[in-house]
Amino acid sequence: MREKLPELMLLAFAEAKAAAERGEVPVGAVIVDASGHVIAAAGNRTLELKDPTAHAEMLAIRVAAQTLSSERLIDCDLYVTLEPCAMCAAAISFARLRRIYFATGDEKMGAVEHGPRFFNQATCHHAPDVYSGIGESQGQELLRSFFQSRR
Amino acid sequence: MREKLPELMLLAFAEAKAAAERGEVPVGAVIVDASGHVIAAAGNRTLELKDPTAHAEMLAIRVAAQTLSSERLIDCDLYVTLEPCAMCAAAISFARLRRIYFATGDEKMGAVEHGPRFFNQATCHHAPDVYSGIGESQGQELLRSFFQSRR
Numbered sequence: 001m002r003e004k005l006p007e008l009m010l011l012a013f014a015e016a017k018a019a020a021e022r023g024e025v026p027v028g029a030v031i032v033d034a035s036g037h038v039i040a041a042a043g044n045r046t047l048e049l050k051d052p053t054a055h056a057e058m059l060a061i062r063v064a065a066q067t068l069s070s071e072r073l074i075d076c077d078l079y080v081t082l083e084p085c086a087m088c089a090a091a092i093s094f095a096r097l098r099r100i101y102f103a104t105g106d107e108k109m110g111a112v113e114h115g116p117r118f119f120n121q122a123t124c125h126h127a128p129d130v131y132s133g134i135g136e137s138q139g140q141e142l143l144r145s146f147f148q149s150r151r
Numbered sequence: 152m153r154e155k156l157p158e159l160m161l162l163a164f165a166e167a168k169a170a171a172e173r174g175e176v177p178v179g180a181v182i183v184d185a186s187g188h189v190i191a192a193a194g195n196r197t198l199e200l201k202d203p204t205a206h207a208e209m210l211a212i213r214v215a216a217q218t219l220s221s222e223r224l225i226d227c228d229l230y231v232t233l234e235p236c237a238m239c240a241a242a243i244s245f246a247r248l249r250r251i252y253f254a255t256g257d258e259k260m261g262a263v264e265h266g267p268r269f270f271n272q273a274t275c276h277h278a279p280d281v282y283s284g285i286g287e288s289q290g291q292e293l294l295r296s297f298f299q300s301r302r
Contacts, residue, residue: 051213052222052245062202071203086269090238094203115274116267118237123266
């Protein structure tokens with residue numbers, strides 16, 4: 001049976017599905033401010049923008065920083081459908097995000113619970129609180145159906 | 152005695168000095184294509200752009216990808232004045248850069264020879280050849296004088 005997901009994770013999944021429809025690996029991200037207002041929502045656009053840095057989390061962080069007019073997203077939280085990679089984990093740290101919630105772990109490229117486990121490194125100077133597995137089965141299903149359709 | 156630096160590293164240092172004059176932590180980066188032509192040169196702009204992802208390497212990678220109209224910078228090389236952090240190291244890997252040359256190691260935030268040593272992680276799927284210490288003393292001096300002037 002599927003778990004009922006928080007509204008903000010559903011919004012991140014909607015961004016991921018929109019990315020899949022654009023032919024991008026389906027990952028979506030949402031950032032909320034301290035009051036819980038959505039200040040950024042983005043999906044992966046690496047192919048469309050021809051930009052290897054245009055992961056969902058990076059785009060959301062950049063929009064949120066513009067919205068708040070600050071390179072630090074103090075007391076803001078990130079919802080993302082896939083475990084962040086090392087690039088995104090370091091950007092999350094630099095942006096001083098308070099909490100991150102992610103749906104599915106990523107054995108191949110994840111850097112939070114896999115690989116470099118960036119937030120546990122001595123060279124990581126700010127680590128958010130991490131909540132994982134929120135929509136894990138939905139996240140796995142989305143990735144599986146995307147990669148099956150491309151074979 | 153100072154070593155004579157390759158022209159491309161001198162260009163990266165010029166970008167770093169320009170960043171310092173803008174009040175940014177002085178880091179500069181240059182990307183050349185397979186023929187050795189400069190296709191991107193950038194300095195750190197995190198404060199000016201209010202963008203925590205706007206490290207010199209990230210900006211250079213994004214410009215180079217636009218220039219080549221591809222999210223992969225095949226056979227391109229990066230010159231940078233400071234050891235890349237985890238965010239930039241992962242972006243370098245995603246961009247498939249061939250070689251990176253950096254001046255000074257970064258014990259606090261570096262992710263190539265320090266911290267997560269990203270290119271040695273099993274979750275790193277492309278690692279460039281790395282050449283370090285090219286202008287090490289100049290790089291150290293630039294950072295030292297920048298941070299001294301801000302005290």
